[in-house]
Amino acid sequence: MLAVGEPFLGEVDDVLCRAATAFGGGVGGTHEELCGLLSGGVLLVGARCGRLRADEDSESCRALAARCRANFLAAFGATRCQDLRDMGYGSEGMPCSALAAQAARVLLKTLDASC
Numbered sequence: 001m002l003a004v005g006e007p008f009l010g011e012v013d014d015v016l017c018r019a020a021t022a023f024g025g026g027v028g029g030t031h032e033e034l035c036g037l038l039s040g041g042v043l044l045v046g047a048r049c050g051r052l053r054a055d056e057d058s059e060s061c062r063a064l065a066a067r068c069r070a071n072f073l074a075a076f077g078a079t080r081c082q083d084l085r086d087m088g089y090g091s092e093g094m095p096c097s098a099l100a101a102q103a104a105r106v107l108l109k110t111l112d113a114s115c
Contacts, residue, residue, distance in 0.1 A: 016047055026081025035081045037103040038072045044107070068110050075106045
């Protein structure tokens with residue numbers, strides 16, 4: 001969150017970092033659902049361009065989040081934590097920290113293209 005968020009948001013709020021914690025390991029460490037790295041990226045997209053009121057337009061934010069997902073999927077072949085683990089991520093051969101560095105580059109590239 002911090003490596004990608006701070007260049008685009010400035011200092012990342014502690015609450016946002018805390019909120020992202022629960023997504024690690026695919027929602028609560030279950031290895032199910034969306035990869036925590038992608039979840040964190042989507043949280044940053046929302047923090048950057050999300051709406052504050054229900055009457056505000058959210059289409060550009062949704063489109064950017066969808067683009068983040070598509071770029072992540074293209075780069076890694078999956079978005080679900082367990083599927084990524086089955087491909088070797090999150091193992092001794094390729095720890096999640098290696099995936100995190102690659103995912104940060106994918107997210108930064110996506111956000112750069114949106115500016």
